[in-house]
Amino acid sequence: MESLFLTSSGTSSFPLALLLLLLELCGSSASIIYARLRICVAFDSSRLEADPLLVKAARGEPVNRPPAWMMRQAGRYMAIYRKLAEKYPSFRERSETTDLIVQISLQPWEAFRPDGVIIFSDILTPLPAFGVPFDIEEVRGPVIQSPIRSEEDLKKLHPIDLEKLLFVGESLRILRKQVGDQAAVLGFVGAPWTIATYIVEGGTTRTYTTIKSMCHTAPDLLRSLLSHLTKAITEYIVFQVESGAHCIQIFDSWGGQLPPNMWDQWSKPYINEIVRVVKQRCPQTPLVLYINGNGGLLERMRGTGVDVIGLDWTVDMADGRKRLGNDISIQGNVDPAYLFSPLPAITNEIERVVKCAGTKGHILNLGHGVLVGTPEDAVAHFFDVARSFNFDSQVDGHAVGAPNLVA
Numbered sequence: 001m002e003s004l005f006l007t008s009s010g011t012s013s014f015p016l017a018l019l020l021l022l023l024e025l026c027g028s029s030a031s032i033i034y035a036r037l038r039i040c041v042a043f044d045s046s047r048l049e050a051d052p053l054l055v056k057a058a059r060g061e062p063v064n065r066p067p068a069w070m071m072r073q074a075g076r077y078m079a080i081y082r083k084l085a086e087k088y089p090s091f092r093e094r095s096e097t098t099d100l101i102v103q104i105s106l107q108p109w110e111a112f113r114p115d116g117v118i119i120f121s122d123i124l125t126p127l128p129a130f131g132v133p134f135d136i137e138e139v140r141g142p143v144i145q146s147p148i149r150s151e152e153d154l155k156k157l158h159p160i161d162l163e164k165l166l167f168v169g170e171s172l173r174i175l176r177k178q179v180g181d182q183a184a185v186l187g188f189v190g191a192p193w194t195i196a197t198y199i200v201e202g203g204t205t206r207t208y209t210t211i212k213s214m215c216h217t218a219p220d221l222l223r224s225l226l227s228h229l230t231k232a233i234t235e236y237i238v239f240q241v242e243s244g245a246h247c248i249q250i251f252d253s254w255g256g257q258l259p260p261n262m263w264d265q266w267s268k269p270y271i272n273e274i275v276r277v278v279k280q281r282c283p284q285t286p287l288v289l290y291i292n293g294n295g296g297l298l299e300r301m302r303g304t305g306v307d308v309i310g311l312d313w314t315v316d317m318a319d320g321r322k323r324l325g326n327d328i329s330i331q332g333n334v335d336p337a338y339l340f341s342p343l344p345a346i347t348n349e350i351e352r353v354v355k356c357a358g359t360k361g362h363i364l365n366l367g368h369g370v371l372v373g374t375p376e377d378a379v380a381h382f383f384d385v386a387r388s389f390n391f392d393s394q395v396d397g398h399a400v401g402a403p404n405l406v407a
Contacts (some may be wrong), residue, residue, distance in 0.1 A: 313367025
């Protein structure tokens, strides 16, 4: 019965009313119908929840205001986080311990009530689960002592072992229970190219010379690495969805460091494959793609098949909407530095961005992560302004001047 009425992601593919009708046509008694319904509901009770506002916007469904969240909304700008970090100085401990993950993830939820609660984690978190140990140093940041630069190095990799990531799954389950349908629980991953830059360079870099050189000196090796990462990241996404994530954001943070023709070759095909498989296995889960410095890649990003394109703050929202069209959702893109401005200036910028994005298919966000030192009252104001919008039901949802907004 479950396999007939539930998708592989555990969500219902038939409404309950239709299920009742089919069972009645089969001559089942009322008691049997009730028992079978209980089985289906027990299989995934979360399907009875209403879709959060963010999920609706991601799918391009009508909403009465733009849902809002912020990249890096949990972190060092919050006094409560800094106090916790003093007690637990290791970032990896904070991001790999269930109780701490949940506590930190919920800090902005409890303070500001955003429409998305993103798990406190890191794009490098799954690396040890497929054979790449790493450390995070206070000054240097991520450090990979044994970068992969040869066929022999590649042999160290193995399929992702999700047992080593149970703290992620458990954290998502708790977050889903905590916020219910009041907000979307967001999971995230790094795109293969971006993860590969760390694995090949041995950590953070400003030049990307080693991996860019590998595109020409060892292309087969790089393709093998990217293919392995693609499979691992795909499984990690499905794992997060099955653990409770409503929506997944793919960070190709360093994809913008590639010329567009190189991104077509070394990043896009692997993102395409991730999207293809995830859409098959988790068809109800919206996928967001964000690239830092994506002004030259917007049309290419659209071609990956994701549901939402995240714009950084260097792209004019009106221009981004015009280039992408009205039949795909967009996210962003207030400059994070605006949050250091007087509150009226923040209000004006949010209103401009929302007006340019249109009333359909827009998730309000920053164009990058919250900056360290950002005033918490500015973050609170950002979400207050987002909640103050009221889209006129008569508006057709098109962008650039069409919306009738009240804020």
